[in-house]
Amino acid sequence: xxxxxxxxxxxxxxxxxxxxxxxxxxxxxxxxxxxxxxxxxxxxxxxxxxxxxxxxxxxxxxxxxxxxxxxxxxxxxxxxxxxxxxxxxxxxxxxxxxxxxxxxxxxxxxxxxxxxxxxxxxxxxxxxxxxxxxxxxxxxxxxxxxxxxxxxxxxxxxxxxxxxxxxxxxxxxxxxxxxxxxxxxxxxxxxxxxxxxxxxxxxxxxxxxxxxxxxxxxxxxxxxxxxxxxxxxxxxxxxxxxxxxxx
Amino acid sequence: xxxxxxxxxxxxxxxxxxxxxxxxxxxxxxxxxxxxxxxxxxxxxxxxxxxxxxxxxxxxxxxxxxxxxxxxxxxxxxxxxxxxxxxxxxxxxxxxxxxxxxxxxxxxxxxxxxxxxxxxxxxxxxxxxxxxxxxxxxxxxxxxxxxxxxxxxxxxxxxxxxxxxxxxxxxxxxxxxxxxxxxxxxxxxxxxxxxxxxxxxxxxxxxxxxxxxxxxxxxxxxxxxxxxxxxxxxxxxxxxxxxxxxx
Numbered sequence: 001x002x003x004x005x006x007x008x009x010x011x012x013x014x015x016x017x018x019x020x021x022x023x024x025x026x027x028x029x030x031x032x033x034x035x036x037x038x039x040x041x042x043x044x045x046x047x048x049x050x051x052x053x054x055x056x057x058x059x060x061x062x063x064x065x066x067x068x069x070x071x072x073x074x075x076x077x078x079x080x081x082x083x084x085x086x087x088x089x090x091x092x093x094x095x096x097x098x099x100x101x102x103x104x105x106x107x108x109x110x111x112x113x114x115x116x117x118x119x120x121x122x123x124x125x126x127x128x129x130x131x132x133x134x135x136x137x138x139x140x141x142x143x144x145x146x147x148x149x150x151x152x153x154x155x156x157x158x159x160x161x162x163x164x165x166x167x168x169x170x171x172x173x174x175x176x177x178x179x180x181x182x183x184x185x186x187x188x189x190x191x192x193x194x195x196x197x198x199x200x201x202x203x204x205x206x207x208x209x210x211x212x213x214x215x216x217x218x219x220x221x222x223x224x225x226x227x228x229x230x231x232x233x234x235x236x237x238x239x240x241x242x243x244x245x246x247x
Numbered sequence: 248x249x250x251x252x253x254x255x256x257x258x259x260x261x262x263x264x265x266x267x268x269x270x271x272x273x274x275x276x277x278x279x280x281x282x283x284x285x286x287x288x289x290x291x292x293x294x295x296x297x298x299x300x301x302x303x304x305x306x307x308x309x310x311x312x313x314x315x316x317x318x319x320x321x322x323x324x325x326x327x328x329x330x331x332x333x334x335x336x337x338x339x340x341x342x343x344x345x346x347x348x349x350x351x352x353x354x355x356x357x358x359x360x361x362x363x364x365x366x367x368x369x370x371x372x373x374x375x376x377x378x379x380x381x382x383x384x385x386x387x388x389x390x391x392x393x394x395x396x397x398x399x400x401x402x403x404x405x406x407x408x409x410x411x412x413x414x415x416x417x418x419x420x421x422x423x424x425x426x427x428x429x430x431x432x433x434x435x436x437x438x439x440x441x442x443x444x445x446x447x448x449x450x451x452x453x454x455x456x457x458x459x460x461x462x463x464x465x466x467x468x469x470x471x472x473x474x475x476x477x478x479x480x481x482x483x484x485x486x487x488x489x490x491x492x493x494x
Contacts (some may be wrong), residue, residue, distance in 0.1 A: 037382070100335050109444060145310070157432060158428065162437060164426070167488070168488040198441045198444065201420050218312075220313065
């Protein structure tokens with residue numbers, strides 16, 4: 001059984017805890033969190049609020065905001081242990097240099113109160129030492145079917161691409177919700193289309209999946225759409241995407 | 248049994264045929280298509296290539312490109328029958344005025360060779376005559392769990408919003424595929440995130456679902472991302488979404 005301590009109990013930390021608790025390969029020794037959880041659904045785990053109380057474990061997984069990684073890993077009361085952060089955006093060097101540094105990045109967007117099928121979540125790992133990488137491979141495989149070695153440089157690129165398909169896509173959902181709200185139309189009507197759009201690119205490329213007025217060079221519809229938009233920024237965004245799709 | 252003729256055999260027409268053939272409530276009398284299907288998977292249906300051969304039916308569903316609707320419905324060798332187009336972008340007036348005009352718009356993106364669960368597809372109907380609307384309600388309910396009356400004006404708004412969550416979202420997938428390709432990274436790594444992003448807004452609002460560097464005002468990550476982007480347009484797009492999410 002591999003012993004793990006989770007440092008940080010936000011979206012990433014809490015979903016990691018849930019995933020580890022569902023497997024017998026991992027023992028979560030402790031979870032560090034500045035505030036203790038109010039619900040008692042995690043009563044099987046020992047929570048600590050003070051880093052000086054942290055126990056011995058095989059791996060320390062740091063699930064705190066990017067800019068807190070240096071501070072938290074500097075406060076750890078030990079040296080030369082395997083400490084992996086879980087961030088897509090931070091380099092491996094964000095971890096204090098007195099530890100055996102590593103990364104354990106689950107490439108998924110976690111929200112409170114929404115369950116995730118962790119087995120489908122790719123976990124990107126990186127480690128300074130070969131045997132640490134092998135251990136992280138084991139930890140990752142216990143909860144996911146896809147564990148891949150990814151350098152800090154490649155991970156930054158992945159994280160950038162992830163922002164487009166997650167945060168920016170979600171903002172387009174938000175925009176269209178607003179377009180419907182103006183006419184008191186129900187956003188529910190778009191939900192099957194949203195799901196299908198995501199599902200299509202699971203097995204065909206985005207280029208193959210593309211449809212719509214821009215691709216068809218349907219100038220009439222494009223003109224009508226731009227006329228319907230009242231917001232200048234939305235008009236510009238519409239023009240940008242239309243041109244980009246046509247290229 | 249309601250008798251239907253499908254005029255046009257592109258993505259919408261062929262998926263409609265598949266859906267109708269799976270229900271006993273509808274008989275597809277004929278399908279009009281300029282070119283006959285090469286496969287024999289549709290041998291149970293009578294195909295015609297000449298509109299003068301079109302038989303009597305309760306409903307004629309027009310699934311042709313928007314700008315072909317007036318021409319095709321003008322060539323129909325009869326008057327005063329129920330003729331519904333299936334377009335999100337065209338008004339009900341696109342149909343020749345000698346028919347009982349209507350709309351039967353399945354709000355989904357259909358591609359050849361990708362199956363769709365039609366029961367979840369919202370069908371937006373509109374008709375000049377109340378009894379025609381009731382018949383279209385029956386036709387819709389035979390293949391979908393959600394049939395709603397939507398005016399031409401509201402449908403235009405829906406179609407506009409659909410372009411954002413379908414074509415524009417798909418283009419963001421395309422962009423991120425390109426960002427990964429530059430470093431020989433596999434687009435497969437983003438697929439679970441793409442699916443989860445779409446799944447989340449099925450039960451929480453896009454605002455509630457939003458995460459990421461823009462929302463967190465994580466200036467460090469944003470700066471890193473913009474530096475990673477080499478294309479000027481992608482930089483601008485990144486800046487646009489970041490600002491929009493922060494507002």
